[in-house]
Amino acid sequence: xxxxxxxxxxxxxxxxxxxxxxxxxxxxxxxxxxxxxxxxxxxxxxxxxxxxxxxxxxxxxxxxxxxxxxxxxxxxxxxxxxxxxxxxxxxxxxxxxxxxxxxxxxxxxxxxxxxxxxxxxxxxxxxxxxxxxxxxxxxxxxxxxxxxxxxxxxxxxxxxxxxxxxxxxxxxxxxxxxxxxxxxxxxxxxxxxxxxxxxxxxxxxxxxxxxxxxxxxxxxxxxxxxxxxxxxxxxxxxxxxxxxxxxxxxxxxxxxxxxxxxxxxxxxxxxxxxxxxxxxxxxxxxxxxxxxxxxxxxxxxxxxxxxxxxxxxxxxxxxxxxx
Amino acid sequence: xxxxxxxxxxxxxxxxxxxxxxxxxxxxxxxxxxxxxxxxxxxxxxxxxxxxxxxxxxxxxxxxxxxxxxxxxxxxxxxxxxxxxxxxxxxxxxxxxxxxxxxxxxxxxxxxxxxxxxxxxxxxxxxxxxxxxxxxxxxxxxxxxxxxxxxxxxxxxxxxxxxxxxxxxxxxxxxxxxxxxxxxxxxxxxxxxxxxxxxxxxxxxxxxxxxxxxxxxxxxxxxxxxxxxxxxxxxxxxxxxxxxxxxxxxxxxxxxxxxxxxxxxxxxxxxxxxxxxxxxxxxxxxxxxxxxxxxxxxxxxxxxxxxxxxxxxxxxxxxxxxxxxxxxxxxxxxxxxxxxxxxxxxxxxxxxxxxxxxxxxxxxxxxxxxxxxxxxxxxxxxxxxxxxxxxxxxxxxxxxxxxxxxxxxxxxxxxxxxxxxxxxxxxxxxxxxxxxxxxxxxxxxxxxxxxxxxxxxxxxxxxxxxxxxxxxxxxxxxxxxxxxxxxxxxxxxxxxxxxxxxxxxxxxxxxxxxxxxxxxxxxxxxxxxxxxxxxxxxxxxxxxxxxxxxxxxxxxxxxxxxxxxxxxxxxxxxxxx
Numbered sequence: 085x086x087x088x089x090x091x092x093x094x095x096x097x098x099x100x101x102x103x104x105x106x107x108x109x110x111x112x113x114x115x116x117x118x119x120x121x122x123x124x125x126x127x128x129x130x131x132x133x134x135x136x137x138x139x140x141x142x143x144x145x146x147x148x149x150x151x152x153x154x155x156x157x158x159x160x161x162x163x164x165x166x167x168x169x170x171x172x173x174x175x176x177x178x179x180x181x182x183x184x185x186x187x188x189x190x191x192x193x194x195x196x197x198x199x200x201x202x203x204x205x206x207x208x209x210x211x212x213x214x215x216x217x218x219x220x221x222x223x224x225x226x227x228x229x230x231x232x233x234x235x236x237x238x239x240x241x242x243x244x245x246x247x248x249x250x251x252x253x254x255x256x257x258x259x260x261x262x263x264x265x266x267x268x269x270x271x272x273x274x275x276x277x278x279x280x281x282x283x284x285x286x287x288x289x290x291x292x293x294x295x296x297x298x299x300x301x302x303x304x305x306x307x308x309x310x311x312x313x314x315x316x317x318x319x320x321x322x323x324x325x326x327x328x329x330x331x332x333x334x335x336x337x338x339x340x341x342x343x344x345x346x347x348x349x350x351x352x353x354x355x356x357x358x359x360x361x362x363x364x365x366x367x368x369x370x371x372x373x374x375x376x377x378x379x380x381x382x383x384x385x386x387x388x389x390x391x392x393x394x395x396x397x398x399x400x401x402x403x404x405x406x407x
Numbered sequence: 408x409x410x411x412x413x414x415x416x417x418x419x420x421x422x423x424x425x426x427x428x429x430x431x432x433x434x435x436x437x438x439x440x441x442x443x444x445x446x447x448x449x450x451x452x453x454x455x456x457x458x459x460x461x462x463x464x465x466x467x468x469x470x471x472x473x474x475x476x477x478x479x480x481x482x483x484x485x486x487x488x489x490x491x492x493x494x495x496x497x498x499x500x501x502x503x504x505x506x507x508x509x510x511x512x513x514x515x516x517x518x519x520x521x522x523x524x525x526x527x528x529x530x531x532x533x534x535x536x537x538x539x540x541x542x543x544x545x546x547x548x549x550x551x552x553x554x555x556x557x558x559x560x561x562x563x564x565x566x567x568x569x570x571x572x573x574x575x576x577x578x579x580x581x582x583x584x585x586x587x588x589x590x591x592x593x594x595x596x597x598x599x600x601x602x603x604x605x606x607x608x609x610x611x612x613x614x615x616x617x618x619x620x621x622x623x624x625x626x627x628x629x630x631x632x633x634x635x636x637x638x639x640x641x642x643x644x645x646x647x648x649x650x651x652x653x654x655x656x657x658x659x660x661x662x663x664x665x666x667x668x669x670x671x672x673x674x675x676x677x678x679x680x681x682x683x684x685x686x687x688x689x690x691x692x693x694x695x696x697x698x699x700x701x702x703x704x705x706x707x708x709x710x711x712x713x714x715x716x717x718x719x720x721x722x723x724x725x726x727x728x729x730x731x732x733x734x735x736x737x738x739x740x741x742x743x744x745x746x747x748x749x750x751x752x753x754x755x756x757x758x759x760x761x762x763x764x765x766x767x768x769x770x771x772x773x774x775x776x777x778x779x780x781x782x783x784x785x786x787x788x789x790x791x792x793x794x795x796x797x798x799x800x801x802x803x804x805x806x807x808x809x810x811x812x813x814x815x816x817x818x819x820x821x822x823x824x825x826x827x828x829x830x831x832x833x834x835x836x837x838x839x840x841x842x843x844x845x846x847x848x849x850x851x852x853x854x855x856x857x858x859x860x861x862x863x864x865x866x867x868x869x870x871x872x873x874x875x876x877x878x879x880x881x882x883x884x885x886x887x888x889x890x891x892x893x894x895x896x897x898x899x900x901x902x903x904x905x906x907x908x909x910x911x912x913x914x915x916x917x918x919x920x921x922x923x924x925x926x927x928x929x930x931x932x933x934x935x936x937x938x939x940x941x942x943x944x945x946x947x948x949x950x951x952x953x954x955x956x957x958x959x960x961x962x963x964x965x966x967x968x969x970x971x972x973x974x975x976x977x978x979x980x981x982x983x984x
Contacts, residue, residue, distance in 0.1 A: 115860035117867070122465075123900070126545030126890060132900070135541055138601035168458045168606040177625050233665055241669050248675060249666040254628045254657050255444075353662035358626020362662065371859065 085399065092395060096388045103384045108152055111373045112145060118165045118371040139165075156381075162374035164367070171378040175360065179345065179382075181251060182352070182359035185275060186344035189282035194337045196283070197290025198330075204291065205298030205329075206321050216291060224288030232281045232354040239277060246276045249356035278355040282348070286340070293336050297329035304328070331402055335394055342390030345383060445983045446654040448962060451667040451676040455629060455660045459612055459620060461580055462540055463605040467880065471680060472629055472658060474975060476614040477580035480510055480528065481573075484645045485968035485976045488758065488883060490574065491645050494523060494581060494615065494638070496559070499573065503923060506565040508572065509556070515638030517583050517613045523638070525555035530584035532563075534591055538601050546575040568921045570928055574884035583613045617651045617979050629658040639979060652982040653962075668956075671697065677961045680973040683954045685743035691956055698959040701952050703756040704970045707749065708833065708877030710822070710840065710946040711865070715906040717818075718811050719872060723788030725943035727781040730769035731843045738949055741835045745954055749947035751936045753885055756950070756969045759925070760885045762933040765940040775803045781847055788812060796847050806848030819850045823864065823874040826855040833875045836948060840875075865904050874904075875948070880970065885932050889916035892935075892944060907944035960984060 119141060123132050136142045143151070155162065161171040197220075204216040223231075240248040247253070256262045256270040301307065302325055310320045349361040360379060367376035399405045454468035461473045482493035492498060496513040515523040532553040535543045549572070552564040565572060590607055594600040612619065617639065618631040632655045639649040659676055661667035668687050671679045672694055683691065683699075691697050710732070712719040719725065734748040747755065751765045769777050782796050793808025809817045824837035837853035844851045856864065865874050881887060890896055893913050896903035912935060919931035939945070953971035963984050966976040 115857065115863040117863065120862065120866075120900075122541035124542050124545050126886075129898075131539060131544065134539060135601070138539075138599055140599055140602060163602075163606050166457045168460060168463045168608065181626075236666065236669065241673055244673070248670050248673060249661055250659065251627050252624065254449075254624075254630065254659070257624060257628075258622060258630055354666065356627075356660060356662040356666055358660075362626070369859070 085396075089392070089396065092392045096392060099388060100381075100385060104153065104156060104381065105149075107377050107380050108149055111371075111377060112148075114371065118373065152377075161378040161381075164375040165372045166366075166370055167372075167375075171374050174363065174375060175378060175382060178358060178360045178363050181357060182345060182361060184271075185278055185351075185357060185359065186282065186348070187341060188275070189279050189286060190337065190340045190344050192279070193283050193286035194290050194333070194340070197287040198294045198326075198333055200287075201291040201294025201333075202298055202321060202326050202329075205295045205302065206317075206325075208299065213295075217295065220288030220291040222288075223284045224286075224292070226285065228281065228285055228348070228350050229354050231284060232278070232351060235277050235281055236354070239280075247274050249354070250274055251357055278351055278357055281355075282351060290333060290336065294329060294333050297332050298325055301325045301329040327401070331398065334397055334401060338390050338394035338397065339387070342387045343383070345386050444654070446652075447657060448653050448655070448678065448978070448981065449657045449659055449676045451661050451670055451679040451681075452658050453661055453664065453667065453681055455623075455626060455658070458608055459623075460605060460608050461582070462538075462543070465542055471973065472620065472631065473580075474616070475618040475631060475656070475978060476612060476616045476620070477582060478615040479578045479580050480512075481577045482975070483883065483968075485966050485974060486645070488756070488969050490578070493644070495577075499577065501573075501923065503568070506568060508563045508565070510561050510563070510577070512559040512561070513638060514559070515615060516636040517585075517615055518619050518634045518636055519583075519585075519613045520636055521583075521585065522558070523581070523583075523615055524558050525561040526558075527584045528561045528581055529553040529555045530588065531579065531581045534582070534587065535579070537591065538604055540601075543579060546571060546579065550576065568923050570920055570922055571884055571886050573923075575882070575886070581615065583615075586613045617649075617975065618656055621655075627660060629660075631656045631658070647966075647976065647980060649979040650982070651979050652964075653978075656978065671956055671958065674958060676958075678957045678973070679955065681955075682951070682971075683956055685745055685954075688743075688745075688954060696959055697956045700955045700957070700965065700967060700972045701745070702955075702967050702969065702971045703747065703754075704879070704950065704953045705754050705756050705881045705883060706877065706879050706950045707752065707754060707881055708836075708948050708950065709749070709752075709875070710836075710948060711874050711876065711905050712944060713869070713871050713873065713904075713906060714908075714944055715869070716872060719820075721788065721812075722942055723784050724790075725946075726768060727784040727788075727847070728840075728844065728849075729943050729946045730772075730781040730784060731777050731847060732769070732840055732946060732948070733774065733777065733843065734770075734948055737836050737839065741832055741839070742949060742951060746949045746951040749950050750940065752888060752891075752939050752945065752947055753932070753936060754881065754950045757881075757883055757885070759883075760929060760932045762936040764933075765936050768940075768943075768946075777843075778803050778846060785809075785847070792848050794848070805846060809848040809850075817850060819852065820844075820872045822851060822853045823856050823861050823871055824853055825858050825861060825876075829858050830877075832949075832951070833877065837875050866902075867900050869899065869904070869906070883969075885935075886920065888932070888935050888939070889920055892916070892939060905944035907939075907942065909938060909942060912938050912942075 119136055119139060122135060163170055164174055167174060200216050204213045207213045236248055239245045251271060251274050253270050256266055307320060307325055310324045345360065349365045351357065352359040352362040364376065364379040366372070367379060452468060452471060456469040456472045457464040457466060458469065459473070461477050464473060478494050480493060480495040481490045483489065484491045492513070494512055494515060496511045500509040512523065512525060512528070517523055532547055532550060534540070535547045549566050549569045550563050551566040554562050556562050586609060590604065594603055597603065614634060615638065617634055617637045619634050620629060621632040622630040633651050633653070642649055661670065664681070664684065664687070667676070667679050667681070668683065668691065670676045672691070692699060712725055714720050738744065738746045738748055750767045750770065751762055753761045755761045769780060772780060778796050789812030791810045791814070792806050794804065794806055796803060796806035798804050811817050822837045822840060824834045827834040834855050841851050841853040861874065865871050890902045892903055892907045893916050894903065894908040897906050897908060915931050915934050919928055919935065922928040922931060955971050955973060957965060961984060962981040964981040965972040966974060966980055968974050968976060
């Protein structure tokens with residue numbers, strides 16, 4: 085196992101290096117110029133060149149690449165061109181917001197999806213199966229911004245149960261007497277609609293994967309054996325079939341958790357959630373190289389390491405798998 | 408073992424219950440705090456400021472916050488758009504012979520209670536000069552000397568006469584020497600000092616404006632509290648008694664216009680500080696709790712030609728295209744009535760410099776008359792058709808196989824536009840122009856392109872035929888005409904994207920640049936507009952109207968100005984109802 089983990093980690097390092105290079109090249113090839121916004125019509129060519137030099141963008145591309153790699157090795161991601169702040173600081177501000185919303189949504193959707201998928205497979209062809217499968221297919225195929233706006237309009241605007249958007253109420257956060265408890269409930273209150281949207285969009289995929297995997301498992305000999313042993317249906321479903329059907333779901337949940345750090349630009353935009361997804365879109369569209377590179381690199385790193393974790397988890401869940 | 412299994416089964420049930428209970432508790436616990444404070448104005452915006460360092464942030468969203476913090480010597484009167492003293496006590500005293508300008512400051516204080524002095528003004532100028540500050544240096548580089556004559560008098564000596572000195576240099580925001588000087592000193596002699604300078608942000612900026620940032624929760628809201636030392640408080644400037652009469656402003660950041668408009672209708676915000684698109688307007692206009700303001704702005708949206716390529720290098724072709732474009736149709740159908748037709752490169756809102764007598768290609772003509780007029784222009788210039796747009800009986804028909812004066816079939820022309828998700832008006836205008844030109848047999852296609860790529864193609868690579876671009880907020884000083892059309896700017900990354908080259912225009916534009924007499928300059932600018940509309944390197948299309956919405960039940964006293972009610976005057980004058 086240790087040998088396998090070391091081998092996979094070596095692969096991760098190589099892939100990460102390739103990703104670093106691809107990111108560097110891609111952003112340099114992309115149209116647009118970050119300095120363009122700072123150049124005004126009355127600047128002479130010399131003044132414009134001076135500006136490019138002052139901003140450190142006058143170096144040849146290979147020199148920039150070497151500096152970029154060196155900085156990465158020492159954890160230096162530079163400053164955002166537009167915000168002027170260190171990239172790490174910007175990511176540090178936005179990432180927890182994204183993790184809080186998306187990880188909660190993935191866990192909740194996975195728990196419900198797995199449970200309902202299990203029940204749907206067990207009741208194959210019956211009313212429950214039909215209801216769960218249709219619900220999963222409908223919600224999974226909904227266009228996220230449309231669903232989000234619909235929920236905002238209905239629960240936020242018409243019923244006024246939840247806020248229309250944002251992550252906090254300024255009244256609470258500006259109130260010197262507000263306790264941590266008040267602030268906590270305020271965030272939960274604002275999380276309701278984005279959480280519901282993400283849950284509705286995601287639980288269907290887990291349900292369908294679990295259902296399909298369960299259906300294959302139910303045909304296995306050990307299920308017949310369990311029945312022959314006189315075990316209860318609930319026992320067979322929950323303790324014999326379900327654990328063995330979990331493998332594909334584990335991969336799906338593992339990767340979803342990893343990808344949840346990139347947030348969802350659409351969800352974050354519709355709900356004005358100050359997360360990393362919105363920031364990533366801003367950085368790419370405004371040619372903010374340092375910020376965009378760091379965001380992508382973060383996502384790539386987490387996804388790569390999650391893959392390793394999922395592989396290891398496989399061996400733990402299925403004793404037949406040996407590395 | 409059985410106990411463990413049972414616990415696992417209960418886990419899901421428990422978690423689901425926890426989530427629902429948490430949401431229910433949050434509704435009870437958090438919802439009541441939504442009540443609005445009477446003297447706090449809540450604004451909805453779509454982006455937060457990029458930085459509170461005013462030398463780095465230049466975008467419109469940052470300016471909404473920064474313009475309330477840092478103040479210039481002179482500012483535009485909201486009614487007349489003329490420059491009036493702001494931090495300055497009176498009009499500048501300019502000696503044309505010695506190129507010396509003396510400005511007296513009014514008694515005013517920074518937000519830390521110290522006096523705003525001539526030293527602060529001189530320091531700001533020196534700092535811009537020292538760092539060759541992007542976007543500002545070109546407005547200051549002709550200032551040879553700045554000196555503080557006394558505590559409240561500053562003198563500028565120019566190296567050459569420059570019209571933009573009054574309109575652009577003296578409207579630069581002033582910063583406090585006491586706060587900025589140590590930073591400047593610490594960066595002297597360092598490499599990439601400009602970069603370090605732009606990346607610096609003061610935790611507590613010292614400001615001269617009516618409000619200052621007290622708390623900024625990144626990505627969520629910016630809280631600005633009233634500056635108790637604001638010089639305008641209780642003063643009458645431009646005939647207006649200033650406040651502010653509100654305690655604070657909260658800028659709430661929304662990801663989409665949909666959310667912001669719903670928030671306005673729900674009462675979460677008092678003012679949506681952005682243009683309301685026509686699609687939302689009907690619903691809002693029917694809402695009795697929302698008051699709508701419609702104001703002109705200083706915008707310019709246009710079709711540009713690449714004069715380096717045929718047939719765009721032929722003025723007859725460009726005039727024919729200008730004749731074919733039904734600008735009133737664009738206003739009526741695409742902008743849904745929320746705009747004005749532009750005939751000149753200066754919008755009519757700029758009353759001092761707008762030339763109302765420029766030639767108006769095809770204005771007031773019907774579709775058939777346009778085609779006939781364009782046909783005459785092209786026929787006279789030697790263009791021929793397989794099937795002409797006007798047949799022998801004078802009836803308009805679909806033209807085919809247009810040939811250039813050298814008897815060659817006309818090559819396919821591409822109109823580049825920003826994509827519809829960036830600006831639907833420009834994308835749709837491109838489509839309409841494509842159809843109008845096709846009626847003349849001109850092989851043309853309108854192609855949306857990502858904004859960054861479009862700018863690079865047009866400005867840097869100069870590999871294009873036509874493009875549609877625009878400026879949402881043009882300077883009130885028409886100096887941009889020289890920047891856009893002087894032949895010196897016809898270079899890669901230069902602002903003369905069309906490649907217009909007219910020595911007569913160059914001469915007049917340079918003369919206007921150095922003309923300090925307003926009347927004389929006005930004449931020159933009028934002449935430049937005439938030349939441009941006659942030579943048609945650009946076809947001005949439209950200037951949208953700014954539509955803004957406020958809660959009718961919350962504040963009164965909004966000040967309409969060119970560009971809308973979202974301005975420092977409004978925020979200094981509004982009072983809670």
